[in-house]
Amino acid sequence: MNRPPSGSSPTIAVVGSGPSGCYTAQFLRKLWPTSEIAVFDALPAPYGLVRYGVATDHQGAKAVTCQFDRLFERDRVRFLGNVRIGTDLDFAELVEAFDIVVLATGLMQDRPLGVRQDPRARVLGAGILLRGLNGYPDLGRSPELSAPLGSRIAIVGNGNVAIDALRLLAKDRSALAGSDVDDRVLDLLRPLPVEQIEVIGRSTASNAKFDLAMLRELGHLSNVDLAIGETAGDEENPVIGLLRDLAASRDKARGVETGEEIQVTFHFGQSPTAVTYADGRAVLETEGTDDASRIRRYEADSIITAAGFVAGDDSAPVSWSAPNVWRVGWLRRGARGTIPENRRDASQISESIGAALREGLLAPGKPGLSAVWSQIAPFVVEFDDWRRLDEHERGLALDSRCRRKVTDLDEMVGVAVGSGRPALQST
Amino acid sequence: MGPIQILFGTESGNAEMVADDIADALEGRGLEHEVSAMENFEVDLLTSADFAIFITSTYGDGELPMTTAPFHDALVTAKPDLRSLRFAAFGLGDRTYDTYNNAVTVLASTLTELGATQVGETGRHDASGGESYSDTALGWLKQLLDDVALD
Ligand SMILES: Cc1cc2nc3c(=O)[nH]c(=O)nc-3n(C[C@H](O)[C@H](O)[C@H](O)COP(=O)(O)OP(=O)(O)OC[C@H]3O[C@@H](n4cnc5c(N)ncnc54)[C@H](O)[C@@H]3O)c2cc1C
Ligand SMILES: Cc1cc2nc3c(=O)[nH]c(=O)nc-3n(C[C@H](O)[C@H](O)[C@H](O)COP(=O)(O)O)c2cc1C
Numbered sequence: 001m002n003r004p005p006s007g008s009s010p011t012i013a014v015v016g017s018g019p020s021g022c023y024t025a026q027f028l029r030k031l032w033p034t035s036e037i038a039v040f041d042a043l044p045a046p047y048g049l050v051r052y053g054v055a056t057d058h059q060g061a062k063a064v065t066c067q068f069d070r071l072f073e074r075d076r077v078r079f080l081g082n083v084r085i086g087t088d089l090d091f092a093e094l095v096e097a098f099d100i101v102v103l104a105t106g107l108m109q110d111r112p113l114g115v116r117q118d119p120r121a122r123v124l125g126a127g128i129l130l131r132g133l134n135g136y137p138d139l140g141r142s143p144e145l146s147a148p149l150g151s152r153i154a155i156v157g158n159g160n161v162a163i164d165a166l167r168l169l170a171k172d173r174s175a176l177a178g179s180d181v182d183d184r185v186l187d188l189l190r191p192l193p194v195e196q197i198e199v200i201g202r203s204t205a206s207n208a209k210f211d212l213a214m215l216r217e218l219g220h221l222s223n224v225d226l227a228i229g230e231t232a233g234d235e236e237n238p239v240i241g242l243l244r245d246l247a248a249s250r251d252k253a254r255g256v257e258t259g260e261e262i263q264v265t266f267h268f269g270q271s272p273t274a275v276t277y278a279d280g281r282a283v284l285e286t287e288g289t290d291d292a293s294r295i296r297r298y299e300a301d302s303i304i305t306a307a308g309f310v311a312g313d314d315s316a317p318v319s320w321s322a323p324n325v326w327r328v329g330w331l332r333r334g335a336r337g338t339i340p341e342n343r344r345d346a347s348q349i350s351e352s353i354g355a356a357l358r359e360g361l362l363a364p365g366k367p368g369l370s371a372v373w374s375q376i377a378p379f380v381v382e383f384d385d386w387r388r389l390d391e392h393e394r395g396l397a398l399d400s401r402c403r404r405k406v407t408d409l410d411e412m413v414g415v416a417v418g419s420g421r422p423a424l425q426s427t
Numbered sequence: 428m429g430p431i432q433i434l435f436g437t438e439s440g441n442a443e444m445v446a447d448d449i450a451d452a453l454e455g456r457g458l459e460h461e462v463s464a465m466e467n468f469e470v471d472l473l474t475s476a477d478f479a480i481f482i483t484s485t486y487g488d489g490e491l492p493m494t495t496a497p498f499h500d501a502l503v504t505a506k507p508d509l510r511s512l513r514f515a516a517f518g519l520g521d522r523t524y525d526t527y528n529n530a531v532t533v534l535a536s537t538l539t540e541l542g543a544t545q546v547g548e549t550g551r552h553d554a555s556g557g558e559s560y561s562d563t564a565l566g567w568l569k570q571l572l573d574d575v576a577l578d
Contacts, residue, residue: 023440026440058523058555059554059555059557060521060523060553060554060555061521061554063441063554063555063560064439064440064441066441066444066559066560066561067440067441067444070444178555178557211487211488212488213487213488213524213525216525217523339439340438340439340486340493343438343439343440402557
């Protein structure tokens with residue numbers, strides 16, 4: 001048998017071009033400078049939640065994509081967008097075609113609150129909200145995002161995503177300068193300024209998961225009045241301390257009341273028990289985590305849940321497994337952690353992949369992309385195509401926005417591949 | 428002169444990309460260099476180095492990234508004599524944080540306290556400023572090489 005030596009360049013497919021998929025491609029490229037590495041994504045645009053999750057006013061965090069651009073532009077990693085594994089290409093075929101398959105499909109679905117919920121109450125997941133404001137394809141037309149959220153909003157959760165939702169709903173249009181917020185979705189959701197936002201978390205303030213820097217950023221918003229509500233008796237901690245300082249410095253700075261302030265109140269240690277509906281409003285009912293008899297009712301026009309993420313229809317099912325398949329990122333670890341944590345995870349997984357080949361557990365020799373190319377060639381969006389869409393979106397940006405995303409999936413593909421697509425070519 | 432040591436500390440990988448860019452530029456000028464992650468670099472080796480370029484981002488609330496912190500701790504603990512070391516420093520940060528580029532300032536002042544001499548201005552990249560990492564870093568490097576003789 002003429003088998004390539006173990007450890008020689010394997011063919012590699014990565015499914016998902018979010019941070020964990022891209023970091024894995026980066027580490028594997030360092031391990032095997034000449035391997036064929038193909039990164040598939042269901043969408044015609046790369047980078048997963050960096051493009052569609054990370055808040056539109058945090059362009060600095062989105063700038064991590066510079067690194068990933070380089071993979072596709074310089075380091076000979078192929079981007080194969082608009083290819084949904086499981087639909088456009090069978091998982092089994094991928095496993096047959098590539099020596100190594102890395103699943104990095106993330107977790108997309110908002111975790112439900114898990115309490116009894118009156119269907120008349122307007123309840124919206126923070127993930128959908130952030131995706132909508134980020135111009136996720138075809139989402140702006142969904143019924144969930146097509147009606148105003150109202151003037152009183154309750155946000156359930158105390159992680160960074162809850163604060164992202166709060167900040168984006170509180171910022172007026174001009175405070176969103178430099179962002180790529182989808183103004184059409186924002187205007188639909190918020191035709192008039194919000195008046196009141198209550199942030200209700202199960203953790204006490206000491207255990208709240210958001211970063212202090214995220215709170216401090218709220219302190220810079222001139223139209224936001226911060227206050228502390230329920231604390232479940234946990235008041236001597238950095239979070240409450242910072243909230244007090246921010247509230248106090250604002251009181252001092254405030255000149256005349258403009259009447260346009262948004263009252264933002266943080267409640268801690270409140271465990272949701274039900275979402276009911278009364279007088280045309282949603283009502284979040286809670287009990288204190290320190291004292292279950294302390295029942296509270298938060299009335300709001302809509303309730304936004306930021307309780308984490310779980311596998312949706314999009315995620316790789318558990319049945320997708322084989323000896324040459326690895327999982328990485330949110331899909332592997334659960335929906336916890338920021339972009340850097342995916343980098344550490346990708347580094348570890350890449351090491352185990354390298355070890356598996358060194359130890360001869362896998363013998364490379366599968367053909368790679370050429371085996372599946374004819375199936376995806378008719379619709380695949382490659383990196384140069386994406387670049388065309390990218391340029392186009394930057395060109396569409398109005399006034400103070402840095403980009404206006406194309407949100408119609410067919411239009412995205414149309415702009416990307418252009419009308420003059422060259423005759424299909426094999427690799 | 429020995430090879431220029433390029434040392435980076437990073438959380439999400441941007442500082443490593445900058446280190447690679449700087450290495451490429453030095454390569455282009457025929458300057459000998461070595462790139463290392465701070466986490467894999469023995470601080471004692473700095474006592475025999477002539478010139479080093481330190482690149483670090485800032486995280487958390489103005490803190491050192493997880494890969495810069497152990498290196499910095501080792502400097503503070505081992506107190507190597509760095510009087511023969513000249514160095515330049517480049518930071519990655521984001522101006523929307525109150526603690527803009529704090530980590531590179533902390534690292535540079537520790538190095539200075541240990542006797543090393545900083546040359547050129549500390550470079551700073553602002554992730555929310557819109558300029559690419561490469562443009563800012565290479566512009567800074569060009570200025571540095573114009574001002575300082577490295578060969
Ligand atoms: C609202 C929100 C805001 C956030 N803000 C920040 C922040 O400011 N800073 C920070 O560090 N982190 C932030 N995070 C966390 C960060 O986004 C995640 O840690 C990271 O994106 C997870 O990376 P991943 O690659 O595992 O998954 P994802 O980023 O979700 O990428 C998964 C990719 O797989 C693709 N995919 C899915 N199924 C298939 C399939 N069947 N075939 C092909 N492709 C498929 C998807 O289209 C997607 O591109 C935020 C998260 C959310 C939800
Ligand atoms: C959670 C978090 C905290 C940050 N804190 C700071 C900070 O305090 N000061 C700063 O200047 N930049 C801060 N930044 C910005 C990063 O330094 C910047 O994005 C940089 O490009 C990251 O480089 P790296 O990939 O090498 O770590 C922070 C970024 C994140 C995601």
